[in-house]
Amino acid sequence: MKSKMKIVAVVLIIIAIFSARSVVRYYFPLKYSDYIVKYSKEYSLDVYFVIAVIKTESNFKRYVKSNKNAIGLMQITPDTAKWAAEKMNITNFNEDMLYDPEFNIRMGCWYLNDLKAEFNNDMKLVLAAYNGGRGNVQKWLKNSEHSTDGKNLDYIPFQETDKYIKRVEVNYRIYKFLYNNTLMSILANIYY
Template sequence: MRMWKKRFALPLFLLVLAALFWNSGWMAWVYPIGYKEDIREQSESYDIDPFLIASIIRVETNFKPSKESKVGALGIMQLMPDTANWAIEQGRLPQATPERIKHEPDTNIRIGTWYLRNLSDQFGDNRLAVVAAYNAGPGNVKKWIREGTWDGTLEDVRSIPIGETRHYIQRVVYYYNQYTKVYETF
């Protein structure tokens, strides 16, 4: 009788513990989303999936503000200054200095989400093309699709001639899938 208790007590305990963790939302600790209110607000303003915005931010800076890349991309969504200025002008967004773009997450998220809306308008329902264009520029992505270099699918992502963009798409898709599993709603 004593041997039976030892054999089944630990697995039963682990099973109960796993059930408690699974139902408690503990995965949100592993996949946190920062700046939820800013993301939610801009998501609604520009009709962009908030999980997509969060996934891009996670890949770009892991929600750490005030970042500047080696090539000069600024802020939480890593906007190139020329792209940010173009978006501000085209989207009639409030003027923002490079310092504000870099250090103010709400400003950066507003401009970055407007840019995602613009890319979505260019690429329609092809969310992967939008993600690729966010990283490599819309001109490159249009060229790859037009010339048949890449068909715009995840299955053909290895055909993208820029390794950074291939990896970028895979990482954004990974975090998007994790976020949509962990969080029922945004």
């Protein structure tokens, strides 16, 4: 009788875990996964990192525009997009393209990879630059009030950027927990 009760208890715990995961997935959706997987792979980025950036930037709302004029899923400003389009050899760029999920994710991943190369794969610095500007991060690294070694940020003077990095890190952990098997399945179907 005790072994049957243990089995029932284990089954109930498993059901509770899967039910809770389903509820949490409602608040942490996974949209545009094909594009995210495709361009994360193309630009050598962690899929969950890109998802976390999109969740933090736009909450997967493709038509969102910020008060700073950043557009789309990955919240790219028109000035940054024009510069990136030149670097990416996109000759027909116009601002409306940023509302297209595939284009926005492609450009956002390209830009994250560009920052990754500049900041030696330090994803905290990449996030700081994505949110606060690469020039600001370079200044902070040269300032002993912000960096004791010139390679790591000990203090981020923009509170918004500091909070942004923390939100992306939390979203990263949540998405990795919720979708680990799902994304591996998508990768397997697309690339193998």
